[in-house]
Every structure is written in C-alpha cells, then in structure tokens.
Amino acid sequence: MSEDPYVMFEVDGAVAIVTLNQPARRNPLSPKQAAELLAILARVRDDRSLRALVLTGAGKSFCAGANLDDMAAHALPGKSLGEATFGTMEALSNPVILALQELPVPVLTALNGGAVGGGAGLALAADVVIAARSAYFYLPSMPRLGLVPDLGASWFLRQQVGRARAMGLTLLGDRLDAEQAAQWGLIWKCVDDADLHAEALALARRLAALPAHAALETRRADRAAGSASLAQQLAYEAARQRELIDSECFAEGVRAFGGRRDPVFPGR
Known part of the structure; x- marks a missing residue:
C-alpha cells in the first residue's frame, strides 16, 4: 500500500x-x-x-x-x-x-x-x-x-x-x-x-493577474532597499524603469488605463 x-x-x-x-x-x-x-x-x-x-x-x-x-x-x-x-x-x-x-x-x-x-x-x-x-x-x-x-x-x-x-x-x-x-x-x-x-x-x-515579472522584480527591489543608501536605491529604481517601461506589460497597462479597464498582462 x-x-x-x-x-x-x-x-x-x-x-x-x-x-x-x-x-x-x-x-x-x-x-x-x-x-x-x-x-x-x-x-x-x-x-x-x-x-x-x-x-x-x-x-x-x-x-x-x-x-x-x-x-x-x-x-x-x-x-x-x-x-x-x-x-x-x-x-x-x-x-x-x-x-x-x-x-x-x-x-x-x-x-x-x-x-x-x-x-x-x-x-x-x-x-x-x-x-x-x-x-x-x-x-x-x-x-x-x-x-x-x-x-x-x-x-x-x-x-x-x-x-x-x-x-x-x-x-x-x-x-x-x-x-x-x-x-x-x-x-x-x-x-x-x-x-x-x-x-x-x-x-x-x-x-x-500581475505582470509575469512582478514577483522577481519586487523581491529584488526589496532586497536592494535593505542594503542600499537612498542615492543607490534611486539609481536602482531608475535603471529598472529604463528597461521595464519598454516592456509589453507597461504598454498593456497604459492601454488599460486609457480604456478604463483592468490590464490583461501576458503570461510568463
């Protein structure tokens, strides 16, 4: 058995x-x-x-x-x-x-x-x-x-x-x-x-329903904040936005905002 x-x-x-x-x-x-x-x-x-x-x-x-x-x-x-x-x-x-x-x-x-x-x-x-x-x-x-x-x-x-x-x-x-x-x-x-x-x-x-990268990106930002100075964290945030703003998830978020609907993010 x-x-x-x-x-x-x-x-x-x-x-x-x-x-x-x-x-x-x-x-x-x-x-x-x-x-x-x-x-x-x-x-x-x-x-x-x-x-x-x-x-x-x-x-x-x-x-x-x-x-x-x-x-x-x-x-x-x-x-x-x-x-x-x-x-x-x-x-x-x-x-x-x-x-x-x-x-x-x-x-x-x-x-x-x-x-x-x-x-x-x-x-x-x-x-x-x-x-x-x-x-x-x-x-x-x-x-x-x-x-x-x-x-x-x-x-x-x-x-x-x-x-x-x-x-x-x-x-x-x-x-x-x-x-x-x-x-x-x-x-x-x-x-x-x-x-x-x-x-x-x-x-x-x-x-x-979150963007596919939500967990990893949020964990990494949190870990960085735990050891970074304010200036270092500001630089980290700017570097991530530079990449993430060019993603399809951000484009979908903008479309959803304009259409007054919930975003439907692509899968992982």
Missing part, C-alpha cells in the same frame, strides 16, 4: 496550491517533506501556465518544526547528530527556502495554524502571508533547546519586525498570535479561521 505524500499539490486555474500533508503529526519538517517540496517547486517554476502559489498546511497546524525523534532516526553512522542535521539542511531544507524566494511567481502563505521553529521560516519565505485568527508563530529553539532559529526565521524576523522584537521572540520563546503578528507588520492580514481558504484563493488570483 503506497504511503500518502507528505506534500499535496493541486491546481486552481493559474494558482498552484501546495499543502503540507501530515496533519496527525502537525506537519513536521523532515527530509521527505523537503524533497517533495523541492520537486513541486521545480514543477511550478517550469509550468508557465501557473502564475501564483499558495502554501498551507492540512489540519490544525501549519508546520510543527523539526521532530526530535525524526532527527535522531536520521543520524548517520560515523557522523554526529549535528553533522547529519547540517547535511540535511544544506541539501534539502535550505534549498526549499531559496527556491521559494527565487520562484518566478508570487508566493502566498495561508497560515492555518501554528508555525513552530523552522516552520516559521517556511511560512515567512512567502511574499505575502495571511493567517487564520487561531494561528501563531512560536520559536522555542533557544529557550527550550539552545539552538538558533533556522530555515531563515532569524533573517525574516529581523528584516520584518526589527531587532528588538526579533530578539524578544527568540530569547523568550513567547507565542506570537496572528492578530499581534499583523499589528507588528510580520504578516499581511489576519482573518477568521472559516474565511482563510477563500481569502487566500482570492488574493492568489489577484497575484496571478
């Missing part, structure tokens, strides 16, 4: 829906889950009919982070647990986060429950995050295990809520509920649990 996939994949029009699929175990991180995610993200990257991606979890949890029993079970002969974990992160977990950040379509996380440890990094790797009111972020790594947050959680938190809040969440290990996360600017919005699926699909369809 074949084993259920750890990650489910379905398509709704131009939207790919990716669901972490071990609800009985609260969707923990694992090498198998990461390998399946990488294969699905490659499929989305190569399928030009897909123009947005929704990432969510089955059941009442988004992702419970690393399972300590699973970590011990994957220890390799002749290697310490730390060395084995490092190898898995380098080969599988970290590439998932980079693949999400490099995907040529916008990514939306529909946070249906707890995002714990590395699960927080996975959730925050999206371009837009919306959360059910019952959802939360929880970083027990340092106060409970003496470990740093991983899967990009330490980077995303510092970038999005600043040093004071990132340090407090990391050292104290308090849960950050969805409403507070929205107030802090960590996520786009918080919605009632019953509305999460419909809200996520509605937003994903809006994202799918």
Whole structure:
C-alpha cells in the first residue's frame, strides 16, 4: 500500500496550491517533506501556465518544526547528530527556502495554524502571508533547546519586525498570535479561521493577474532597499524603469488605463 505524500499539490486555474500533508503529526519538517517540496517547486517554476502559489498546511497546524525523534532516526553512522542535521539542511531544507524566494511567481502563505521553529521560516519565505485568527508563530529553539532559529526565521524576523522584537521572540520563546503578528507588520492580514481558504484563493488570483515579472522584480527591489543608501536605491529604481517601461506589460497597462479597464498582462 503506497504511503500518502507528505506534500499535496493541486491546481486552481493559474494558482498552484501546495499543502503540507501530515496533519496527525502537525506537519513536521523532515527530509521527505523537503524533497517533495523541492520537486513541486521545480514543477511550478517550469509550468508557465501557473502564475501564483499558495502554501498551507492540512489540519490544525501549519508546520510543527523539526521532530526530535525524526532527527535522531536520521543520524548517520560515523557522523554526529549535528553533522547529519547540517547535511540535511544544506541539501534539502535550505534549498526549499531559496527556491521559494527565487520562484518566478508570487508566493502566498495561508497560515492555518501554528508555525513552530523552522516552520516559521517556511511560512515567512512567502511574499505575502495571511493567517487564520487561531494561528501563531512560536520559536522555542533557544529557550527550550539552545539552538538558533533556522530555515531563515532569524533573517525574516529581523528584516520584518526589527531587532528588538526579533530578539524578544527568540530569547523568550513567547507565542506570537496572528492578530499581534499583523499589528507588528510580520504578516499581511489576519482573518477568521472559516474565511482563510477563500481569502487566500482570492488574493492568489489577484497575484496571478500581475505582470509575469512582478514577483522577481519586487523581491529584488526589496532586497536592494535593505542594503542600499537612498542615492543607490534611486539609481536602482531608475535603471529598472529604463528597461521595464519598454516592456509589453507597461504598454498593456497604459492601454488599460486609457480604456478604463483592468490590464490583461501576458503570461510568463
């Protein structure tokens, strides 16, 4: 009897829906889950009919982070647990986060429950995050295990809520509920649990209607802004406008504006 996939994949029009699929175990991180995610993200990257991606979890949890029993079970002969974990992160977990950040379509996380440890990094790797009111972020790594947050959680938190809040969440290990996360600017919005699926699909369809280069261009501009001086960012913006204004997307936007209609941008 074949084993259920750890990650489910379905398509709704131009939207790919990716669901972490071990609800009985609260969707923990694992090498198998990461390998399946990488294969699905490659499929989305190569399928030009897909123009947005929704990432969510089955059941009442988004992702419970690393399972300590699973970590011990994957220890390799002749290697310490730390060395084995490092190898898995380098080969599988970290590439998932980079693949999400490099995907040529916008990514939306529909946070249906707890995002714990590395699960927080996975959730925050999206371009837009919306959360059910019952959802939360929880970083027990340092106060409970003496470990740093991983899967990009330490980077995303510092970038999005600043040093004071990132340090407090990391050292104290308090849960950050969805409403507070929205107030802090960590996520786009918080919605009632019953509305999460419909809200996520509605937003994903809006994202799918954007110009094909929207995700990559916006991410690159954001990254540049994070390290540039104002003068450098002004120069970056001017250089991108020089190229993008000569594109078919801009021409379509001008036609739509003149015709008082929504633009219909070409596919990727």
